[in-house]
Amino acid sequence: MSKARDLADGTFDTDTLVVDAANNRVGIGTASPNQPLTVVTNSSAQGINIAGRSSDDRAYMFFSDNDGTTYRGSIHTIPADNRFNINAYSGENITFSNNGSEKARIDSSGNLLIGTTDINPYDNTSGAGISLRSHGAIYNAIDSGTPMVLNRMTNDGDIVQLRKDGSTVGSIGYSSNLVIDSASGDSGLQFFSTSLRPRRNGALADNIIDLGGISHRYDDVYATNGTIQTSDRNEKQNIEELSEAEKRVATAAKGLIRKFRWIDAVAEKGDDARIHVGVIAQDLQAAFEAEGLDAGRYAMFISSTWWEADEIIPAVAEELDEDGNVITEAQPERTEKRTYDTAEEAPEGAVERTRLGVRYPELLAFIIGAL
Numbered sequence: 009m010s011k012a013r014d015l016a017d018g019t020f021d022t023d024t025l026v027v028d029a030a031n032n033r034v035g036i037g038t039a040s041p042n043q044p045l046t047v048v049t050n051s052s053a054q055g056i057n058i059a060g061r062s063s064d065d066r067a068y069m070f071f072s073d074n075d076g077t078t079y080r081g082s083i084h085t086i087p088a089d090n091r092f093n094i095n096a097y098s099g100e101n102i103t104f105s106n107n108g109s110e111k112a113r114i115d116s117s118g119n120l121l122i123g124t125t126d127i128n129p130y131d132n133t134s135g136a137g138i139s140l141r142s143h144g145a146i147y148n149a150i151d152s153g154t155p156m157v158l159n160r161m162t163n164d165g166d167i168v169q170l171r172k173d174g175s176t177v178g179s180i181g182y183s184s185n186l187v188i189d190s191a192s193g194d195s196g197l198q199f200f201s202t203s204l205r206p207r208r209n210g211a212l213a214d215n216i217i218d219l220g221g222i223s224h225r226y227d228d229v230y231a232t233n234g235t236i237q238t239s240d241r242n243e244k245q246n247i248e249e250l251s252e253a254e255k256r257v258a259t260a261a262k263g264l265i266r267k268f269r270w271i272d273a274v275a276e277k278g279d280d281a282r283i284h285v286g287v288i289a290q291d292l293q294a295a296f297e298a299e300g301l302d303a304g305r306y307a308m309f310i311s312s313t314w315w316e317a318d319e320i321i322p323a324v325a326e327e328l329d330e331d332g333n334v335i336t337e338a339q340p341e342r343t344e345k346r347t348y349d350t351a352e353e354a355p356e357g358a359v360e361r362t363r364l365g366v367r368y369p370e371l372l373a374f375i376i377g378a379l
C-alpha cells in the first residue's frame with residue numbers, strides 16, 4: 009500500500025487515503041480497500057457525497073465501457089425543485105434486486121412491475137405479481153391466494169369508492185355488515201347473516217325497492233317457501249266485502265283461465281316449450297269493463313309502460329403503449345337498445361311499449377271470494 013499524500017505540501021498523511029500496490033483499489037477511511045473504491049465513514053460522517061457544480065443537474069453519472077464514454081444512466085437531483093431523479097439509458101429498465109434476484113422494475117414506458125416481469129400478469133397462470141401501468145390501470149395476479157385485501161379501520165364507511173369521470177357512482181363498504189351502494193340515492197344491498205336487505209340513500213329501505221323492472225324482468229325464482237306478504241290489519245284501511253259487481257267479475261275471471269305457451273319460449277325451444285296455465289290480462293281487463301269497473305284500480309291488474317330507443321355506440325380503436333402492449337381493446341361500432349321510464353327521459357323517436365300483467369295471489373283470492 010502507498011501512503012496518502014497531502015497534495016498541498018507533499019507530505020505523507022495517515023492511512024486515510026490509500027492505493028494498493030496494483031493501483032486498482034482505492035481506500036478512503038480504510039487501509040484495506042476490497043473494491044475499486046472503498047469508503048468507510050467515521051462516526052461523524054454521513055456517507056458519500058458526490059456533488060456537481062451549482063449549475064449542474066447531475067451528481068452521479070454511470071458509464072459502461074472502459075474509457076467511460078458510453079452513458080448508461082444517472083442518479084441526480086433537479087436543483088430547481090430539489091427532486092431526486094434516477095435516470096436509465098434510453099429504452100432500458102430501472103431494476104431493483106435482492107440477493108441477486110430482481111424484485112421490481114420500472115420499464116422504459118413508465119410501468120412499475122413488482123414481483124414479475126410480465127406487464128399483464130393476469131393473462132397467464134404463472135405471472136404472479138403487480139403491474140402498475142403508466143396509463144393508470146392496476147393489474148395483479150397471485151398463486152393460490154387472495155389477489156387484493158383492503159382494510160378500513162376504526163369506523164364504518166366506504167372501503168371501495170367507484171367513480172366515473174370524477175363523480176362517485178357507487179361504493180362497497182361496511183355499516184354493521186357489508187354494503188353495496190350506488191350514488192345519488194339509488195338502490196343498494198346490505199348483507200346480513202341470513203338475509204339480503206335493500207338500501208336507499210345509504211340506509212336500509214322498507215317498501216321502496218323493486219326486484220327487476222318494467223322492461224328488465226327476472227325469469228324464474230327458486231325458493232324453498234313462497235313469498236311472505238304483509239297482511240296486518242293495522243296497516244290496512246277501507247276493509248270491505250266484495251260488491252256484487254266485483255263478485256260477477258271474479259266469477260267471470262274463473263272462466264278466463266287458459267293454458268298457453270310463451271312466444272319467446274316457442275321461438276327458442278320449438279315444440280319442447282312448456283305449457284303454462286293462467287289468465288290473459290286483456291281478458292281480465294275486459295271483464296272489469298263489462299261491469300263498469302276500471303281494472304287499473306285493482307292491484308291484481310298491472311299495466312307497465314316504458315320507451316325504447318336504439319343508441320349507436322361509436323367504434324373504439326385499439327390503443328397500444330410504447331412497448332406495443334394493448335391499453336384499450338378495439339371494439340366495432342354497435343347498436344344498443346336503451347329503455348326509459350318516462351316520455352320526458354326518452355329521446356325523440358323512441359318507441360312506447362306497454363305490457364300487461366297480473367298478480368296471481370290477489371287474483372286467486374279475488375276468485376275465491378266469489379265462490
